[in-house]
Amino acid sequence: MRVIEKISDLKAVIRSQKLSGKIIGFVPTMGYLHEGHISLVKASKDENDFTIMSIFVNPTQFGPNEDFEKYPRDMARDSKMAEEAGVDIIFAPTREEMYPDSYKTYIEVEDITGVLCGKTRPGHFKGVTTVVAKLFNIVEPDKAYFGQKDAQQVIVIKKMVRDLNMNLEVVICPIIREYDGLAMSSRNSYLSTGERKAAVILSKSLFEAKELIKNGERDASKLIKYISERISTVDFAEIDYVEITDAENLEEVEMINGKVLIALAVRFGKTRLIDNVVVEV
Template sequence: MEIYKNIQEMKSYLKEMRKEGKKIGFVPTMGYLHEGHLSLIRRAAVENDLVVVSIFVNPRQFGPGEDFERYPRNIEQDIRLSQEAGANVLFIPGINEMYPEGFNTYVEVKQLTETLCGKSRPGHFLGVTTVVNKLFHIVNPDRAYFGQKDAQQVIVIQRMVKDLNMDVEVVVCPIVREADGLAMSSRNVYLNSEERGQAIVLFHALNMAKERIEQGERDAMRLKKQIEMMIQQQPLANIDYVSIVDGENLEEVKEINHKVLIALAVKFGTTRLIDNMIVEV
């Protein structure tokens, strides 16, 4: 497996691979890889000739007081797991490599970033779209793989790719969950045993909502209240938001009569977890 830390060296290598006609699949990550990441790498390995994985904890998508400094890192483990899952190339740039002195250019997607996590974490998506844009230009992949767990991020990146006429296919892969339903996340390591036990309420609440819709519930506000009540039964849960939005434009809906995204962000202790479910009507 090739490992690069320098942008120009990375670009030169991939340029040669493209000359050989290789299709490139790309999995951008912030490291501390878990089964969710590995599922993306495995799928990329099946669908492409060459799989590139980036590991970069992007400081520009963390707000003041967020967990950039303590975000979990284990680069040796990431290298081993990436290779075992089928990665051919690792790109592990430093902060100064990605954001050299004088860096002052950002890519912003409007509207879609002003709700859900964008409302709770101002500036977060500005950091996400900027770094993903840079990574797409560095790797120039045929396909890029993202997990459905970060549903808003996926929709924002799809819009950016479409609006900027980027020649990359955004492949969205299903949420990977623990045996009890908790969505896999690098941040799950922050949870103590009591918080971890209560966090599965997110998956139960989403399933309850899906069942209610299948049974004929169409009032989004009423269903939202039911979700909130279920989550609030867990004493350590502190709701950031519960939203039922249009599955395309992320606008809040009053009546559930088409594809909707049910999205949650809840803190357990100091750990903020997100989860979601798409429901077709």
């Protein structure tokens, strides 16, 4: 496995791989890897000849009061995990490599970025779509792998790929959870012991809501109220949002019909966690 920092060096390798007929899979990450990331690598290894992972903590998707500076980073650990999982190349550019002083271009998907996480994180998805578009142009993958945990991000990226006629397939992989149901996230490392214990309520409340739907509940407002009340029973939790939307266009729904996304964001102390389930009736 090689670690490459320069865009020009990576492009040279990609050109060689494509000339030899290799199918390229791509796993974009911000590092501090966990089993969720490794599951994306495994999916790429199964479906492609050559797997590239990017590790880049993207500054343009962090707000002024968010955790860019303290976002967990451990390149030595990440490199070991990536190599053991079978990654062929890690692309780990510097901030200056991705955003030189003269940088002035951004990509923004409208409407679906103003709901859910977009309500309280203005500019976040503009940063996401810009860096992902840049990475797609650099890596030129045949398939790119993302986790369902970042449900809104996935929908936004798929929309960008369709609208801009990008020549790749976006592959969505299931959420990987800890032994007690908590969705794996690099930010889980911020949690205190008490916050970590309390955070399990997120998956519990979502799974309970899914069971209520299975048993016939269709009123979205009742389900949102149920989830919110369950979360409010634990210490440390401060709800950002609990919403039920259409799973494709993120429009709010009043009654559960077809495929819906039940999504939430909750702060435990200073740590903001997200989780979701998709339900189809």
